Amino acid sequence: MKFEYSAKTQELRARLHAFMEKYIHPNEKRYIEEVAQGDRWQPVPVIDELKEKARTEGLWNLFLPDSSYGAGLTNVEYAPLCEIMGRVIWSSEVFNCSAPDTGNMETIERYGTPEQKKQWLEPLLDGKIRSAFLMTEPQVASSDATNIETSMQRVGDEYVINGHKWWSSGASDPRCKLFIVMGKTDAANANRHLQQSMILVPRDTPGVKILRNLTVFGYDDAPHGHAEVLLENVRVPVSNVLLGEGRGFEIAQGRLGPGRIHHCMRLIGLAERALEDMCKRTLSRVAFGKRIAEQTVTLERIAESRILIDQARLLVLNAAYMMDTVGNKHARKEIAMIKVAAPNMACQVIDWAIQAHGGGGLSGDFNLAYAYAQARTLRFADGPDEVHRNAIGKMELAKYH
Incomplete structure (x- = not known):
């Protein structure tokens, strides 16, 4: 490239x-x-x-x-x-x-x-409405999406949906008018990856209940938030299914590729700002007779931060290039790699920036504590590190079969 x-x-x-x-x-x-x-x-x-x-x-x-x-x-x-x-x-x-x-x-x-x-x-x-994506469930290990239990039963010209979701980001925003819900339309299908479908559910459909907003390290992320949602006998037309019954996993892979790369791109910007804050702070503070920036440990952390950020950026650009040239499906490994690398990089750089700010780094006076919460969240969102590492490992081993 x-x-x-x-x-x-x-x-x-x-x-x-x-x-x-x-x-x-x-x-x-x-x-x-x-x-x-x-x-x-x-x-x-x-x-x-x-x-x-x-x-x-x-x-x-x-x-x-x-x-x-x-x-x-x-x-x-x-x-x-x-x-x-x-x-x-x-x-x-x-x-x-x-x-x-x-x-x-x-x-x-x-x-x-x-x-x-x-x-x-x-x-x-047009920016007139907002939306939410309902996939993760509190009762099962959703890192394996085949575990999802939400039922989508066809009754005549409708689907009747029953399920319990959480980490439904943005669902509490009053502008949120649409949920894309993943559930099972064919739980008995021998192929576990053909059991799921995605269905469009208007937010105001009877039976949709917002139970609460979850916090991340104490932050509720208002007005966006991350809701726990109950779906009780929610009825929507059959025409609301996306692509067709049993194709939810196929859609998920297409959807999560761009979503993952966008998260990683934003994390690089967040880490760049944390590095800038670390440099400015350590140049302005004196400890043990010299500026903190001149302490060897600080120089090492600044240098390592620059290396980590630039490595992550190159990985992200490579994944973007692969998505553009061979498509999301064939860029699976590269997408999985950045999804591990970028959040871990950001967590480390922001953590060093917090340390450089002293006690202030833990407070709300700087952006760092909230930035860390955001970066740490993304080691789960769109799939945990462990799932991506397993996928990468399997793709590497497949070369030698």
Whole structure:
């Protein structure tokens, strides 16, 4: 692959950097203050204001490769843009490029019918509504998705859905109008990977109940959140199934590839900012007669952080290149590799940055504690490290059979 960015990407990077400097970074404090005011589960005014600015400046829906709906960027072209957005945890929503909506939009764009696209994809792309993806369940080890127990029974022209989900990110947002739910339509199928289907479930369907919002290291991530959801005799039309019965696993693999690479891109931006914070902090503080930056242990950590970040970036660009050239299915190993490498890298770099800040690094006065919570979460989201490592190991061994 070629390592230089295309002219289109360089131009978008410059515009995105300028937007971040002009609008995002100056509003970080305001965002925190607005989330804390009143009902924390309502949309944040500053986000809505900045969305209009981003749309006006043409920095909107930058994802969706090979689609007339998006900006027409390849994964390689989108990667450095996603990295810039990742420097501020909430900023990707400003550009309508945030999870889980991006993954859900790609899913509907790729596998949805024209009617499903008209009803759900278009308002999602327009930023009028948001969505959630319901896959993980509290009663089973969901790292093995064949364990999923949610029942989707066909009764006439409807599916009757019963199940218990959690870590349904964004489900509590009042703008969330659509759930993509994975469950079993054919639990008796001898092929465990043909038992599952994905079905579109409107949020306001009778029988959908939000039980609570979970916390991550004490953070509830309002107004986005991570909900525990109960589905009791939820009825939706048969026409709401995506692609067809028994094809849920097939969709999941197509959906999770782009979602995983987007997470990794954003993590690189988050780690870059943590390294910057570490450098600035250690240059401004003196301990034992010299600046902390001059202590050997600090120099080693700064150097190692640079190495780890650049290694992860090259792995991500390689995975993006493979996705663009041979497709998501044939890039499985590369996608799995970055899903292990990027979150572990970010956790380590952010941890060193926290250590460099002393006690302040643990507080809310800096971005680091929350950034660590986000990075640590992504060692589970879209599959735990262990599952990806097993897959990588099997693909390596297959070369020698």
